[in-house]
Every structure is written in structure tokens, then in C-alpha cells.
Amino acid sequence: xKILVCIKQVPDVESNPEIRSDSLWINEDNIAxxxxxxxxxxxxxALLIKETVPGTVIDVITAGPERTATVLTKGLEKGAxxxxxxxxxxxxxxxxxxxxxxxxxxxxxxxxxxxxxxxxEDAMQCTxxxxxxxxxxxxxxVSAVKTSIDYEEKRITVESELEGGMIExxxxxxxxxxxxxxxxxxxxxxxxxxxxxxxxxxxxxIYGECLKEGFNKSDYKLEYPDTNVNGIIITGTTEEKAVKLxxxxxxxxxxx
Amino acid sequence: xxxxxxxxxxAVIDTIEDKILHQSFELVAFIKQIFPDAASGxxxxxxxxxxxxxxxxxxxxxxxxxxxxxxxxxxxPNPALLVKILHILQKKYNPxxxxxxxxxxxxSVVSAFSAECGFxxxxxxxxxxxxxxxxxxxxxxxxxxxxEKVIVSVQxxxxxxxxxxxxxxxxDTEIKSEAFIEKIEIDEGVSGYKPVSLNENSDMESSxxxxxxxxxxxxxxxxxxxxxxxxxVARMFDNAAIGASRPVCDNRWLPYRxxxxxxxxxxxxxxxxxxGISGSQQHIAGMKNSQCIAAVNTDPHAxxxxxxxxxxxxxxxxxxPVFMKIYNKRKW
Numbered sequence: 271x272k273i274l275v276c277i278k279q280v281p282d283v284e285s286n287p288e289i290r291s292d293s294l295w296i297n298e299d300n301i302a303x304x305x306x307x308x309x310x311x312x313x314x315x316a317l318l319i320k321e322t323v324p325g326t327v328i329d330v331i332t333a334g335p336e337r338t339a340t341v342l343t344k345g346l347e348k349g350a351x352x353x354x355x356x357x358x359x360x361x362x363x364x365x366x367x368x369x370x371x372x373x374x375x376x377x378x379x380x381x382x383x384x385x386x387x388x389x390x391e392d393a394m395q396c397t398x399x400x401x402x403x404x405x406x407x408x409x410x411x412v413s414a415v416k417t418s419i420d421y422e423e424k425r426i427t428v429e430s431e432l433e434g435g436m437i438e439x440x441x442x443x444x445x446x447x448x449x450x451x452x453x454x455x456x457x458x459x460x461x462x463x464x465x466x467x468x469x470x471x472x473x474x475x476i477y478g479e480c481l482k483e484g485f486n487k488s489d490y491k492l493e494y495p496d497t498n499v500n501g502i503i504i505t506g507t508t509e510e511k512a513v514k515l516x517x518x519x520x521x522x523x524x525x526x
Numbered sequence: 527x528x529x530x531x532x533x534x535x536x537a538v539i540d541t542i543e544d545k546i547l548h549q550s551f552e553l554v555a556f557i558k559q560i561f562p563d564a565a566s567g568x569x570x571x572x573x574x575x576x577x578x579x580x581x582x583x584x585x586x587x588x589x590x591x592x593x594x595x596x597x598x599x600x601x602x603p604n605p606a607l608l609v610k611i612l613h614i615l616q617k618k619y620n621p622x623x624x625x626x627x628x629x630x631x632x633x634s635v636v637s638a639f640s641a642e643c644g645f646x647x648x649x650x651x652x653x654x655x656x657x658x659x660x661x662x663x664x665x666x667x668x669x670x671x672x673x674e675k676v677i678v679s680v681q682x683x684x685x686x687x688x689x690x691x692x693x694x695x696x697x698d699t700e701i702k703s704e705a706f707i708e709k710i711e712i713d714e715g716v717s718g719y720k721p722v723s724l725n726e727n728s729d730m731e732s733s734x735x736x737x738x739x740x741x742x743x744x745x746x747x748x749x750x751x752x753x754x755x756x757x758x759v760a761r762m763f764d765n766a767a768i769g770a771s772r773p774v775c776d777n778r779w780l781p782y783r784x785x786x787x788x789x790x791x792x793x794x795x796x797x798x799x800x801x802g803i804s805g806s807q808q809h810i811a812g813m814k815n816s817q818c819i820a821a822v823n824t825d826p827h828a829x830x831x832x833x834x835x836x837x838x839x840x841x842x843x844x845x846x847p848v849f850m851k852i853y854n855k856r857k858w
Contacts, residue, residue: 281668283668283669283671286671286827287668287671287672289672296668296672365637366640366641366647369641388630389630391668391669392667392668393667394650394665394666394667394668394669394807395633395637395649395650396630396633396634396637396649396650397633397634397636397637397647397649398637399634400605400633400634400635400637400638400641401637401638401640401641403638404609404637404638404641404642405641408718409606409716409717409718409719410605410606410634410638410719411719412605412630412631412633412634413630413631427722431630431789432542432603432629432630432631432724433629433630433689433788433789434788434789434791434792435726435782435785435789435790435791436542436724436725436726437724437725437726438602438603438721438723438724439721439722439723439724439725440719440720440721440722441719441720441722442718442719442720443717443718443719446718449634451789452772452773452776453772453775453776453782456778489659489660489676489677489678490674490675490676490677491674491675492667492672492673492674492675493672493673493674493675494672494673495666495670495671495672495673495829495832496832497827497832498832499831499832499834499837500832500835501819501821501831501833501834501835501836501837502835502836502837503837503838503839504836504837504838508840508844508845508848509848509852511838511840511845512845512848512849512851512852513852515820515836515838515849516849516852516853516856518836519797519820520856522818524739524763524796524797524818525762525763526764
């Protein structure tokens with residue numbers, strides 16, 4: 271099996287992002303970056319296949335500025351064999367650009383499966399994976415929560431999540447692209463030996479030809495959401511807050 | 527068929543097992559906001575195995591022309607085949623915009639189609655307004671911590687619209703114009719992708735929908751052992767159930783049947799207590815219609831507070847023991 275896992279480096283969204291003065295992106299000073307959580311599950315699914323199918327090779331790939339190489343190193347530490355950084359100084363890239371760059375790279379590599387996260391935590395578009403599949407004319411399933419491979423038939427059966435708690439089962443012929451939901455496995459931490467091994471590996475760097483920007487800068491901006499809090503903020507010491515909340519719930523007939 | 531032989535807007539009404547998903551009608555509200563007088567320029571697409579019978583009702587209800595596409599492989603959601611249909615409709619009617627409801631599958635449809643056809647693709651639209659330069663579309667990024675606004679011209683555009691973002695008005699659905707129903711024949715499906723079955727997630731059966739009170743835990747509870755406090759709070763109420771945010775289920779702290787949100791259960795209990803839940807967009811969409819929402823979180827900027835009736839800025843693991851102690855000493 272030859273597997274490609276698409277990984278994105280995202281700003282740590284636990285922190286509250288501050289919008290840059292040009293309103294086109296966030297201020298990256300003092301921001302931590304990490305692997306997109308959905309991609310952690312995508313990588314783990316590939317690693318699980320590698321454990322059961324001898325000879326499986328996993329490549330991890332990302333597109334972005336130099337700092338994004340850290341997620342590739344993390345991928346190598348976890349057990350990927352090779353890493354590819356498509357270096358693009360302009361950031362963020364649109365999902366169309368990312369998909370084009372990755373599919374151009376993958377087009378002559380004969381991957382059996384391409385894994386990606388169902389979405390990125392920052393842009394939340396759910397578009398890059400399906401676009402890559404489309405450029406490579408591969409079948410694609412989104413939001414996988416379970417995969418099982420039939421090697422003889424060169425076919426994968428995927429349970430894929432729909433909104434509202436329904437599960438659709440689909441079969442795909444190999445080669446194919448699968449975007450994964452969180453929860454389909456338990457992503458591992460890098461082992462010590464994995465970290466040692468990764469020290470000797472460096473991501474291959476290729477220079478991405480970025481396209482013209484999709485939007486005119488004047489037609490695009492980021493804003494803070496309307497944080498109108500309409501509710502009642504209960505103040506006081508912890509005890510006072512607890513008493514007040516309990517009284518409110520009692521008065522409203524919710525707590526008897 | 528309208529006189530010009532083309533449709534300005536093509537919208538896809540979602541179906542599962544030959545049943546229309548009524549939430550897709552909200553697309554009509556979206557279309558009417560951007561094209562108030564567009565009735566004759568709108569085509570609704572509906573797919574299924576035997577779907578033509580549903581179309582009369584849809585035509586009456588919307589006043590729009592309908593294209594019914596029947597194929598065995600459309601009994602279950604089939605994004606791969608839907609992309610093929612969009613190509614056919616694009617060639618036939620040359621629309622300016624394709625609209626779909628924002629689901630993960632439909633995002634894959636608009637992105638694959640856009641990549642192939644040079645359309646501009648924008649997913650997860652929450653609101654729209656007119657500007658001199660074109661339409662301004664707004665969507666959430668960073669889990670709702672920021673909003674992205676983009677001005678686009680309505681030309682070669684494929685979008686998905688968030689469920690619940692555009693509400694149908696009563697008169698939107700009472701048009702009785704003569705709508706045309708067209709049946710689109712397709713010879714074969716797509717190779718390499720085949721829907722096989724559709725099941726309720728067996729892990730999903732729960733009492734969440736029937737509960738009067740939902741006590742929901744988020745990552746803020748820190749570790750699974752702390753769920754015991756959440757269960758203690760639930761025991762204070764009659765007919766209470768335990769809810770959870772998706773990360774709590776992904777971490778296997780609770781089974782997925784407890785998950786509230788777009789990919790879990792949508793609930794509207796009398797009381798929803800969000801404990802240590804920051805409020806991702808997909809979680810809030812699943813619980814915002816609760817009658818009373820109380821939220822406890824350390825982060826004063828937590829998105830959950832935007833929908834809460836009662837806000838307590840505290841570490842839930844500090845607050846809950848005190849809350850329990852006071853409950854046990856209550857005087858009423």
C-alpha cells in the first residue's frame with residue numbers, strides 16, 4: 271500500500287485569535303501552531319494500515335510557509351516514512367490552491383489511498399480533500415468513521431457519518447481519497463524510537479507555484495463575531511454564584 | 527420551463543431514502559433574499575430512486591420549477607453522482623449560482639464541481655447582504671471565534687448555506703404558481719463509488735430527546751473521573767440526561783449517544799446546563815433552542831455564553847462541588 275496523508279498546520283484555536291491590522295488574517299505573534307486535529311486521525315488511520323499490511327509506505331504532505339514543516343516532523347515521529355513540504359510564502363492559501371498543489375505532486379506517485387481530515391479547524395470549509403480527489407479523478411468519501419480494506423478486490427468499505435447521527439456505508443475502488451472525522455481511532459503520541467528515527471529524516475522541499483490570489487484584498491476581511499451576551503452574568507464568590515443559580519432554577523420551576 | 531431557457535439559480539433539495547429533508551427548504555429563503563423576484567429563474571433539483579411523486583408537493587410549496595433525477599444509486603445520499611448531475615445542469619441551463627444546504631457531503635459536491643468547472647466555491651454561509659460591489663457572504667472560521675466576510679459577484683458561484691441561517695417566512699411557502707416538473711434521465715451512475723446502506727448509528731440511541739433537563743459536559747471537565755460530578759448534578763433533576771460535546775465522545779469519556787450537536791442529537795429541553803463546554807459552532811447548532819440555558823466556563827469569551835440565559839464564569843471543577851454542597855444544604 272502506498273498512502274499519502276495531507277496535513278495542515280493550524281493556529282491553536284484554544285487561544286482567542288487576534289485579527290491582523292490588514293484584516294486579512296490573524297496576528298501570528300504569540301500564537302502556537304499544531305497539527306489540525308482531524309488530520310491527526312487521518313494519519314493514525316494510515317499508521318494502523320501500515321501495522322497490518324507489510325510494505326506499506328506512508329508519505330505526509332503539507333503546503334505553506336516554512337513553519338508548517340513542524341507538522342511533517344510530527345508525522346515522521348509518529349511513523350510516517352517520508353515528508354514533503356510544498357513551500358509557499360503567501361499564506362493562507364485557498365483550499366483550491368492547496369488542492370491543486372497537492373494533486374500536482376501526487377499525480378504521478380500512484381498512491382493507493384489519500385487520507386485527509388474532513389476539514390481544517392481554522393478555515394472549516396470541508397473542501398480541500400474532495401478537490402484533490404476531483405483533480406486526480408479519484409472516488410472520494412467524506413467524514414469516515416470506520417474503514418475496512420478488501421485487498422484482493424482492491425476495494426474499501428467506509429462507514430461515513432451524516433449529520434444527525436446517521437451512518438452511510440459506501441464502497442470505493444482503490445485508488446481513492448478518504449476524509450476522516452474525529453473519533454474513528456485514537457491518535458498515538460510519538461514514541462521515543464519514533465522521535466529518534468525522525469531525527470535522521472528531513473522533509474523534501476518543493477517550491478509551490480502559488481496562483482493569483484482568489485479574492486481582491488478589498489473584498490475580503492475578518493471580523494470578530496457579534497459577542498452580544500443577552501444572558502444574565504451571575505457574579506460573586508463561587509458560593510454566591512452557586513446559590514444564585516440554584517435559586518433561579520428553583521424559581522423557574524426547573525429544580526424542585 | 528421559463529421563457530429564457532435558462533435558470534439563474536439551481537438549488538438542490540436533499541433527500542434520504544426518497545424522502546425530502548425539509549430543512550433544505552430554507553434554501554428558498556436564502557434565494558429569495560438574494561433574488562427577491564427570481565421565481566421564474568429558479569430550478570430546484572431533487573434526487574432519489576422514485577422521487578417524482580414528491581415533486582408535485584415541492585412545486586406547489588415553492589412555486590419553483592423542479593428537475594427530478596431518478597437513479598437507483600440516489601436512494602442514499604450520493605455526492606459523487608450529484609456532481610455528475612450538476613455538470614449536466616450546468617451545460618443545459620448555465621446558471622449563475624448553485625445552492626446546497628451545508629452538510630459535509632454537500633461541501634464535497636460543491637468543491638468537486640467547482641474544481642472541475644472553474645466555479646467559485648464558498649461553504650457554510652451564515653448571512654448575506656448586498657453591497658455596491660456584489661454580495662457579501664459571511665461564514666464562521668476558527669470554530670466561530672472569527673467571521674470571514676467576502677464580497678463576490680453572483681457569477682459561477684457554488685455555495686452551501688448553513689441550516690438554520692435563513693428562516694422561511696409563511697408566505698415563502700404559499701405560492702401557487704404553475705411550476706414545471708422536468709424529469710432528467712441519466713444512463714449510468716458513477717464508477718468507483720457506491721452507497722450500500724444507511725443506518726441509525728447504533729451507538730446513538732439515547733434518552734436525550736425525551737429528557738426535560740440535559741446536563742452536558744465538555745472538555746473543561748478535564749478528565750473522565752470528573753463526569754461523576756456531572757452525574758451528581760443530573761440526579762438533582764427529574765427526567766435528566768447526560769449530554770456531551772464531541773471532543774468528550776472522541777476522547778471516549780462518554781459514548782457517542784450522548785453527543786449533542788450537528789453530528790449528534792439536536793435537542794431543546796426545558797433546561798440545558800453546559801458544563802465546561804466552550805461552544806463550537808456545531809454544538810451550539812444542536813442545543814440553542816433549549817428553553818433555558820445555563821453555562822459554566824472559565825473563558826469569559828466562550829461562544830456558549832452568546833446563547834446562554836445564565837452565565838457563570840468559573841472553572842467547572844471548582845464550581846460543581848460547591849454547587850452540590852449548597853444543593854445538599856438547601857432550605858426549600
